Amino acid sequence: MDVTTGWYLVLGALLFVIGGTGLLIRRNPLVMLMCVELMLNGVNLSLVAFAQRLDDIGGQTVVFFVLVVAAAEVVVGLGLVVAILRRRPGTTADDLSTLRG
Amino acid sequence: MSELLRSYLTVGIFGVAAIAMAGAMLTIARILRPQRPTPQKLIAYESGVDPVGGDWAQSQIRYYVFAVLFVLFDVEAVFIFPWATRLEVYGTFGLVEMAIFIFILVLGLFYAWRKGVLRWV
Amino acid sequence: MATQSVLAFVGPSVNWWALLPQMILLGAALLIMLVSALAPKQTSTPFVTVTTMCAAITSYIVATGLWNDVQRDGPSSSIASAFGIDGFSIFFTMLILVALAATALLSHGYLDKEGIDAPEFHALLLCSAAGAIVMASANDLVVMFIGLEALSIGLYVMIAMHDRRQEARESAIKYFVLGAFSSAFLLYGIALTYGATGSTNLIHIRDYLGAVVFRDQHLLMAAMALLLVGLSFKVAAAPFHFWAPDVYQGAPSPVTGWMASVAKAAGFAALLRIFFAAFASHRIDWTPIVSVLAAVTLVVGAVMAILQNDVKRMLAFSSVSHAGYVLIAVQAATDQGTAAALFYLFTYTFMVLGTFAVVGAMGRDDDHPLANYAGLGRSRPVLAIGFTILLLAQAGIPTTSGFVAKFQVIAAAVNNKNYVLAGLAMITAVVGAFMYLRIVMAMYVDNEEQKSSVPSWHWSTKVVVIAMVGFTLLAGLVPQFLIEFAEDAVPILIRG
Numbered sequence: 001m002d003v004t005t006g007w008y009l010v011l012g013a014l015l016f017v018i019g020g021t022g023l024l025i026r027r028n029p030l031v032m033l034m035c036v037e038l039m040l041n042g043v044n045l046s047l048v049a050f051a052q053r054l055d056d057i058g059g060q061t062v063v064f065f066v067l068v069v070a071a072a073e074v075v076v077g078l079g080l081v082v083a084i085l086r087r088r089p090g091t092t093a094d095d096l097s098t099l100r101g
Numbered sequence: 102m103s104e105l106l107r108s109y110l111t112v113g114i115f116g117v118a119a120i121a122m123a124g125a126m127l128t129i130a131r132i133l134r135p136q137r138p139t140p141q142k143l144i145a146y147e148s149g150v151d152p153v154g155g156d157w158a159q160s161q162i163r164y165y166v167f168a169v170l171f172v173l174f175d176v177e178a179v180f181i182f183p184w185a186t187r188l189e190v191y192g193t194f195g196l197v198e199m200a201i202f203i204f205i206l207v208l209g210l211f212y213a214w215r216k217g218v219l220r221w222v
Numbered sequence: 223m224a225t226q227s228v229l230a231f232v233g234p235s236v237n238w239w240a241l242l243p244q245m246i247l248l249g250a251a252l253l254i255m256l257v258s259a260l261a262p263k264q265t266s267t268p269f270v271t272v273t274t275m276c277a278a279i280t281s282y283i284v285a286t287g288l289w290n291d292v293q294r295d296g297p298s299s300s301i302a303s304a305f306g307i308d309g310f311s312i313f314f315t316m317l318i319l320v321a322l323a324a325t326a327l328l329s330h331g332y333l334d335k336e337g338i339d340a341p342e343f344h345a346l347l348l349c350s351a352a353g354a355i356v357m358a359s360a361n362d363l364v365v366m367f368i369g370l371e372a373l374s375i376g377l378y379v380m381i382a383m384h385d386r387r388q389e390a391r392e393s394a395i396k397y398f399v400l401g402a403f404s405s406a407f408l409l410y411g412i413a414l415t416y417g418a419t420g421s422t423n424l425i426h427i428r429d430y431l432g433a434v435v436f437r438d439q440h441l442l443m444a445a446m447a448l449l450l451v452g453l454s455f456k457v458a459a460a461p462f463h464f465w466a467p468d469v470y471q472g473a474p475s476p477v478t479g480w481m482a483s484v485a486k487a488a489g490f491a492a493l494l495r496i497f498f499a500a501f502a503s504h505r506i507d508w509t510p511i512v513s514v515l516a517a518v519t520l521v522v523g524a525v526m527a528i529l530q531n532d533v534k535r536m537l538a539f540s541s542v543s544h545a546g547y548v549l550i551a552v553q554a555a556t557d558q559g560t561a562a563a564l565f566y567l568f569t570y571t572f573m574v575l576g577t578f579a580v581v582g583a584m585g586r587d588d589d590h591p592l593a594n595y596a597g598l599g600r601s602r603p604v605l606a607i608g609f610t611i612l613l614l615a616q617a618g619i620p621t622t623s624g625f626v627a628k629f630q631v632i633a634a635a636v637n638n639k640n641y642v643l644a645g646l647a648m649i650t651a652v653v654g655a656f657m658y659l660r661i662v663m664a665m666y667v668d669n670e671e672q673k674s675s676v677p678s679w680h681w682s683t684k685v686v687v688i689a690m691v692g693f694t695l696l697a698g699l700v701p702q703f704l705i706e707f708a709e710d711a712v713p714i715l716i717r718g
Contacts, residue, residue, distance in 0.1 A: 036399075039406035040409065046413045054416075058421065058422060064183075066409060068180070073405070074172075080391060
C-alpha cells in the first residue's frame, strides 16, 4: 500500500480534532495543556506533509518556530497551573468559578 | 511487496527472534528451578532497599522550575542545529546573528540565576 | 546537499531603520531585566516607568520619521518581503506606542499600590508591545503568528502577576487556555493556507490567488474559516467572545485596558492584512461570513451588556460590541471600509484606555458593582465629567470621536449596499447607549446612604484620563486630520 502525503494530512487533522475535543471536555488543567500540545503537533504534521507535497522547505522551517513557541506557551501555562494548584490542590477547571461565567 | 516493507521485514524477523529467545530462556528456567516461595522472596525487588509506599509518588515541586528552564533552553537549540550544519556558508552574517540570539538566551539564564531560580532550596 | 552548500549564501536585505521601533522596545525590555538582575535591591518603579516611557517616545519619533518616508517614497517591505513597511504598519505602531505609554503610566501607580514587581511587569509590557507591532506589520503568516504569541504570552503573565489575588490567576488561566486554543486554530489555518497556495508570504498568496483559477477551493475555504475563527477569538467577536467578561473582570485594570486596546487592535490589523489585502481576490467567499460575525457580535455585545451589574463586565461586553462595528467596516472590503476600521480602532484605543484608567482607580480589580460609582459626580466632579465623556464617546454621541467612528463605519456599509447591517448597527448603537447611560446615571443620581468611597487618584492616572478625554474630544470636533491619517494607512502589500 502506498502511503501518500494525504494520509499524513488526515492524521494531522485527526490529532488536531482530538486535541480540540479534549481541551473542551477534559477538566484537568494539565490534561488541557497536553491537548493544546496535541493540537499544535497536528498542525506540525500537516505542515511537514504539505512541505513534502509542495517540495518546499518552507513548511518544515515553520515547524521549528511552532515548536519553540509551543514550548514557551506551555511553560507559561505550567507556571499558571502550578500557581493555582499550590493555592488550591486538586483544582479542576470547573472549580475556577470565582468569576461568574 | 514493496521495497519499503521488505526492509521492515528484517526488523520484524529480528523482533520475533528476540521475543522467542527471551521467552525460551524464561520457560526453561521456570521448568528447571526449584520453587520454594516465602513471603520475603515474593516482595518487589528494589535494589536491596525495603519497598515503602505506593507506586504513585509525587515528585518535588523544586524539580519543576529546573524542568521548565530545561525545556525552554533545550527547545531553543532547535535553531542552532540547522545553523551549525551550514556554518561556513552563512559566514560572518550568520555568526553575528547567532551571537545575538545566544546573547539574549544567556541574558535570560543570567536573569534566572540572579533571581535565585537555580538555587536548590 | 553537497551541491547546495557550494552556493554562496546571500542574507536577506534588512531595513534596520524600519525595524527600529520594535527593536527599541525589546532593547528597553532587556535593559530593564538586566538592571533588575544586577541591582542589589529592588529596582525602583520610577526608573522602570521612565525607561518604558523613554522607549515609547523614542520609538514614536522613529515611527513618525518612517511615516514621512513612506508617504514620500511609497511602501516597501524588508527581510525577504516578510515585514511590511507601509502606512498600515506605522499607523498601528503609533497606536500601540500610545497605548504603551498610557499603560506604563497607569501601572506606575498601580504596581506600587499592589506591590507587584515593576521590572518584570514593564519588561513583559514592552515585549508584548513589540509583539503587537510585529503582528501588525508582518507580511508573512509565520511572522504574524510569532508576533501574536509574543503579545499573548506577555499578556498571560501580566494578568497573573498579582501575587495575592486568586481571581487574577483564574482569569489568566482562562485567557491562556482559550488563547492557546485560538492560536492553534490560527496556526492550522496558516498550515492549510500554505498547503493551498504554496507559501506563507502574504504577497505571494495574493499574487497566487489573483493569477490562478483555483482548483483546491475546499482547502482554501477551510483555511479562511480557521484563520477567521482564530482571529475572532483574539478580537473577542461573538460567538468567540465568552472568555472576555471573566478575563476583563479578573485582570488588573491597567492590563485590561492594554488587552482591550492593543490585543484587539493587533488582532484586527492581522485580520485586515490577511483578508482585505491577501485574500482580496476571494472576497466573495469571506465577506458574507464576516458580515454574519459582525451582526452576531453587535447583537450579543449590546444585549448582554445591559444584563450585567458589574461595571467591568459591562465594559467587556461593550468591547465585544465595538469589535462588531469594526467587523462591519472589515466586511465592506473596500478602501473606505478599511480606513473606517482604522479610524475606529485608533479612537477606540483612546476611549478604552481612559475608561479603564478611571475604573482602575475606582477600587479593587474584580469588584465593580454599579453602586460603587454612585455619587461620583459629587465627590469627584472633574473626573466624573471625564468618565462621562469617555462613556458617551463609546456610546457614539456627537461631538466625540466615537460618533465620527460609528458614522464612518455605517457609511462604509451603506456604500457597500449592506443596508441591513447598517440598520442593525444603528439599532444596537441605541441599545448599547442605554448601558453607558446607566453608568452615567449612577454617578450623578444622588444616593445619600450610599457614600461611595472616594478613590485616591494617582497623578499618573489623572494625566492619562485628561489626555484620553482631550484626544476623544479633539477627534470628535475636528476629525479631519485623523480621517486623512487613516485613509493614508490602508494596507498595501508590496514586494521588497
